[in-house]
Amino acid sequence: MNKENANSTLRKKKKLRFDTGLTVNLKKTKGRSISQQRWLTRQLNDPYVKAAQQQGWRSRAAFKLIELNNKFYFLKPGIKVVDLGAAPGGWSQVAIYHKAAKVIGMDLLPVEPVKGADIIHGDFTDSQNLNLLLNKLGGKADLVMSDMAPNTTGHAATDHIRIINLTEQALDFAINILNEDGVFIAKVFQGGSEKTMLDKLKQSFKIVKHAKPPASRKESRELYVVATGFKRNQKEK
Numbered sequence: 001m002n003k004e005n006a007n008s009t010l011r012k013k014k015k016l017r018f019d020t021g022l023t024v025n026l027k028k029t030k031g032r033s034i035s036q037q038r039w040l041t042r043q044l045n046d047p048y049v050k051a052a053q054q055q056g057w058r059s060r061a062a063f064k065l066i067e068l069n070n071k072f073y074f075l076k077p078g079i080k081v082v083d084l085g086a087a088p089g090g091w092s093q094v095a096i097y098h099k100a101a102k103v104i105g106m107d108l109l110p111v112e113p114v115k116g117a118d119i120i121h122g123d124f125t126d127s128q129n130l131n132l133l134l135n136k137l138g139g140k141a142d143l144v145m146s147d148m149a150p151n152t153t154g155h156a157a158t159d160h161i162r163i164i165n166l167t168e169q170a171l172d173f174a175i176n177i178l179n180e181d182g183v184f185i186a187k188v189f190q191g192g193s194e195k196t197m198l199d200k201l202k203q204s205f206k207i208v209k210h211a212k213p214p215a216s217r218k219e220s221r222e223l224y225v226v227a228t229g230f231k232r233n234q235k236e237k
């Protein structure tokens with residue numbers, strides 16, 4: 001290898017180490033499918049996964065909320081928060097770290113107790129679970145956040161419709177229980193057909209923005225809608 005090629009290889013290697021913090025290549029599949037193998041390799045090389053483990057966050061997703069909050073400053077001491085799609089508990093942890101007065105979460109999956117939060121095991125679309133959530137909340141909320149993601153089918157259009165349906169339900173819920181000036185954050189996916197939801201958001205909130213936090217993988221079509229300044233009177237007119 002001539003000197004220029006050697007330098008270029010070194011530069012590439014240095015960059016890779018800088019980007020990921022560590023590089024792990026799994027040689028043995030140990031009965032894993034190719035996609036499982038790919039997922040595991042990605043997890044092992046993901047700097048957010050490593051940082052989450054080091055800092056004690058339940059999920060790498062915790063960094064998405066941290067980064068959104070660094071941009072929009074919605075997590076404030078004393079607020080009441082609803083965390084939809086809470087498992088394994090990363091977003092609830094972040095809300096509690098920011099001294100939320102109350103955090104009520106819900107997820108289809110069971111969640112190990114998160115100190116300071118109350119997480120219901122159940123389907124958000126089931127009215128009985130919603131009533132339970134409302135009872136626990138005991139009044140209105142200042143922030144409704146939804147990181148809910150239905151299981152993907154692999155069919156992009158179907159997956160898109162499913163997440164939009166879920167997010168629309170989360171928005172309807174938020175419109176009913178948010179305090180004046182409250183905030184709604186939800187995961188959505190790029191891909192059109194969100195107009196109805198966007199119109200509703202714009203009618204109900206002063207500011208509606210979309211953001212892709214750096215912790216959201218570039219290859220994922222996921223992004224977040226952040227709607228601030230809920231206009232309660234608008235709804236009651």
Ligand SMILES: C[S@@+](CC[C@H](N)C(=O)[O-])C[C@H]1O[C@@H](n2cnc3c(N)ncnc32)[C@H](O)[C@@H]1O
Nearest residue numbers: 061085087088089090091107108124147148149
């Ligand atoms: C990306 S994870 C949430 C990660 C979480 N924000 C964290 O930081 O730990 C999405 C969650 O949405 C939940 N979910 C999907 N559909 C749901 C529904 N209808 N009701 C409640 N939870 C749901 C899934 O079970 C999954 O745990």
